Amino acid sequence: MPHKRLFIPGPTEVRVENLAALARPQIGHRSGEFRALYASVIPKLRRLLGTEGKVFLFTSSSTGVWEAAIRNCVRERVLCCMQGAFSDRWFKVAEANGKQADPLKVEWGQAITAEMIDAELATGGYDAITVVHNETSTGVMNHLDEIAAVMKKYPDVSFLVDAVSSMAGTKIDIDELGIDVCLAGLQKAFSLPAGLAVASVSDRALQKAATIENRGYYFDLVEIAKYDAKGMTPSTPAIPQIQALDAQLDDIFEEGLEARYERHAFLAGIVRGWARRHFALFAAEGYESPTITCVENTRGVSIADLNDELAGQWAMISNGYGVLKEKTFRIAHMGDTQEWEIRGLLATIDRILGLDG
Amino acid sequence: MPHKRLFIPGPTEVRVENLAALARPQIGHRSGEFRALYASVIPKLRRLLGTEGKVFLFTSSSTGVWEAAIRNCVRERVLCCMQGAFSDRWFKVAEANGKQADPLKVEWGQAITAEMIDAELATGGYDAITVVHNETSTGVMNHLDEIAAVMKKYPDVSFLVDAVSSMAGTKIDIDELGIDVCLAGLQKAFSLPAGLAVASVSDRALQKAATIENRGYYFDLVEIAKYDAKGMTPSTPAIPQIQALDAQLDDIFEEGLEARYERHAFLAGIVRGWARRHFALFAAEGYESPTITCVENTRGVSIADLNDELAGQWAMISNGYGVLKEKTFRIAHMGDTQEWEIRGLLATIDRILGLDG
Numbered sequence: 001m002p003h004k005r006l007f008i009p010g011p012t013e014v015r016v017e018n019l020a021a022l023a024r025p026q027i028g029h030r031s032g033e034f035r036a037l038y039a040s041v042i043p044k045l046r047r048l049l050g051t052e053g054k055v056f057l058f059t060s061s062s063t064g065v066w067e068a069a070i071r072n073c074v075r076e077r078v079l080c081c082m083q084g085a086f087s088d089r090w091f092k093v094a095e096a097n098g099k100q101a102d103p104l105k106v107e108w109g110q111a112i113t114a115e116m117i118d119a120e121l122a123t124g125g126y127d128a129i130t131v132v133h134n135e136t137s138t139g140v141m142n143h144l145d146e147i148a149a150v151m152k153k154y155p156d157v158s159f160l161v162d163a164v165s166s167m168a169g170t171k172i173d174i175d176e177l178g179i180d181v182c183l184a185g186l187q188k189a190f191s192l193p194a195g196l197a198v199a200s201v202s203d204r205a206l207q208k209a210a211t212i213e214n215r216g217y218y219f220d221l222v223e224i225a226k227y228d229a230k231g232m233t234p235s236t237p238a239i240p241q242i243q244a245l246d247a248q249l250d251d252i253f254e255e256g257l258e259a260r261y262e263r264h265a266f267l268a269g270i271v272r273g274w275a276r277r278h279f280a281l282f283a284a285e286g287y288e289s290p291t292i293t294c295v296e297n298t299r300g301v302s303i304a305d306l307n308d309e310l311a312g313q314w315a316m317i318s319n320g321y322g323v324l325k326e327k328t329f330r331i332a333h334m335g336d337t338q339e340w341e342i343r344g345l346l347a348t349i350d351r352i353l354g355l356d357g
Numbered sequence: 358m359p360h361k362r363l364f365i366p367g368p369t370e371v372r373v374e375n376l377a378a379l380a381r382p383q384i385g386h387r388s389g390e391f392r393a394l395y396a397s398v399i400p401k402l403r404r405l406l407g408t409e410g411k412v413f414l415f416t417s418s419s420t421g422v423w424e425a426a427i428r429n430c431v432r433e434r435v436l437c438c439m440q441g442a443f444s445d446r447w448f449k450v451a452e453a454n455g456k457q458a459d460p461l462k463v464e465w466g467q468a469i470t471a472e473m474i475d476a477e478l479a480t481g482g483y484d485a486i487t488v489v490h491n492e493t494s495t496g497v498m499n500h501l502d503e504i505a506a507v508m509k510k511y512p513d514v515s516f517l518v519d520a521v522s523s524m525a526g527t528k529i530d531i532d533e534l535g536i537d538v539c540l541a542g543l544q545k546a547f548s549l550p551a552g553l554a555v556a557s558v559s560d561r562a563l564q565k566a567a568t569i570e571n572r573g574y575y576f577d578l579v580e581i582a583k584y585d586a587k588g589m590t591p592s593t594p595a596i597p598q599i600q601a602l603d604a605q606l607d608d609i610f611e612e613g614l615e616a617r618y619e620r621h622a623f624l625a626g627i628v629r630g631w632a633r634r635h636f637a638l639f640a641a642e643g644y645e646s647p648t649i650t651c652v653e654n655t656r657g658v659s660i661a662d663l664n665d666e667l668a669g670q671w672a673m674i675s676n677g678y679g680v681l682k683e684k685t686f687r688i689a690h691m692g693d694t695q696e697w698e699i700r701g702l703l704a705t706i707d708r709i710l711g712l713d714g
Binding site: 004012023025026029061062063066071096098185187193194213216217218237239 | 420
């Protein structure tokens with residue numbers, strides 16, 4: 001069966017040029033060719049993320065970097081902001097690694113605000129906080145700038161941010177925001193295949209990590225930093241994904257970061273307008289994500305049937321996540337997605353469901 | 358510059374058909390397409406490994422699966438067989454994860470024998486052992502069948518085996534050998550790109566894991582088994598590498614497992630004969646690897662210069678690892694490597710070094 005064009009919030013669609021970059025011949029991970037590749041990719045990631053600090057590559061999903069952030073940057077007690085499937089799971093990862101983790105929980109669809117965080121951190125006792133910037137299961141984007149402003153009051157609390165479905169889709173200025181670890185996988189707004197994750201790591205985080213016990217080896221930031229200084233990774237990385245990332249970053253800069261972020265906001269506006277007209281938005285007002293829209297299924301249509309119809313046209317959207325299945329559906333408008341694709345998708349859904357265009 | 362044909366012991370050369378499989382369009386990791394892919398790959402891996410038990414996919418390098426084996430299968434104290442750079446590092450991983458790890462150490466180039474293991478385990482106190490089947494840094498392959506026979510005396514000791522550079526290059530019959538965890542990355546004898554590792558996991562290992570604290574999340578075998586039962590992975594895996602693996606396993610079975618292993622032994626024989634004629638073998642007699650030959654540089658030639666000459670012909674061998682640099686060099690004859698490639702390489706080295714053919 002022909003490939004279905006992915007409008008799901010990850011993995012996202014990958015352009016054929018980037019698939020070709022993925023398929024370049026292999027190179028030794030201790031060779032000059034690899035060091036040249038590494039030396040090409042890292043500064044581009046720094047530029048994308050607005051940081052003079054370290055950016056590391058992880059051969060793992062983003063879940064692995066959650067574990068890295070927890071094992072390296074939580075000494076004893078971490079506050080976990082929870083507002084959907086993925087932020088909830090980061091809490092679970094913290095507990096699974098033996099850390100004392102407390103939930104700061106809101107209903108799915110709601111945002112975590114700077115005020116809530118301030119109130120919790122003011123009680124003292126936390127040495128780290130986990131925040132999911134853009135909750136992929138609910139289409140909620142927290143106001144990271146406001147949260148970052150509050151975090152400046154707590155310089156001893158490691159500021160750990162999951163930007164899995166926002167990085168490369170909206171501006172995140174790491175150094176200005178003062179984020180200690182900011183992580184993402186490639187299969188979301190980068191529009192690249194899964195298998196590699198990236199994270200910025202502040203000097204403060206690295207210094208803290210060096211004093212923390214039981215960091216393990218695979219995700220040990222101190223070990224990764226040691227190899228990074230030599231322009232390499234500690235073990236054999238996902239070389240194909242790094243080659244594709246190198247190519248895609250060039251294309252991202254050619255489009256221009258501002259233009260890319262504006263395109264995301266523009267496409268989000270189109271989808272939100274459509275969703276409000278025919279359904280409702282699941283995300284709290286003012287916190288709607290620029291990369292993914294979660295639509296409340298107020299009409300009670302069968303999302304499974306709708307997706308079957310779309311499959312016949314070699315396209316695919318996403319049902320609601322977990323408990324939100326059939327109660328919501330999700331359309332991703334991130335990565336390399338263009339206006340004509342989104343307009344075409346929505347008009348086709350209109351036709352399938354018999355909605356006024 | 359054109360790609361250099363890799364005769365290094367990983368990453369190994371990948372055929373263009375498998376690069377094409379790597380570059381297939383992306384699919385959702387919770388979709389029917391993915392479950393079909395998973396349902397295709399896992400039984401093929403079971404067949405390759407001679408096991409009715411579980412085989413899991415890990416989006417990580419093999420180093421990550423070392424960590425998985427340690428965190429899930431070592432309750433308190435592990436005996437680590439050490440005989441080269443990689444087996445030594447597994448010991449380091451055990452310690453980094455807070456386990457009590459004791460070395461069973463031989464000189465680089467020597468083998469770990471069943472007798473040595475028996476003597477150590479007889480002292481009691483160990484609940485797990487790590488064995489590297491084929492030490493990539495020295496070209497030594499331990500006699501896994503003899504070790505496995507001894508391990509049957511110790512059913513309560515988890516038998517953890519790194520088959521990184523032997524799996525798919527020589528026969529490993531997991532169920533017959535009674536191995537609890539047997540792991541490998543794709544970028545060695547599978548002749549596939551790096552970014553995915555595979556491991557067999559026995560029911561006994563899974564049951565033990567369920568009783569062990571602080572397993573973390575990303576490498577938690579119990580969590581991975583839960584998703585495996587649904588034909589999926591807990592987080593987004595390296596889908597491109599799984600697609601390439603699916604294609605390559607078909608080709609491996611088409612060649613035939615016995616034929617593949619015989620080809621490896623035959624090529625190893627050619628390289629060993631050449632090495633004995635002009636240099637010497639680094640591996641102890643009787644323990645020479647069928648996938649990689651480590652040659653003692655008895656002539657004191659410059660390996661760096663030799664590799665520069667080969668680079669001019671778009672080919673690459675490997676210098677000695679770490680302390681063995683320039684004292685040894687390594688030629689990999691694993692994966693999809695053919696006789697004409699090995700004969701051509703050796704004859705060209707003869708010409709460059711002025712050796713009698």
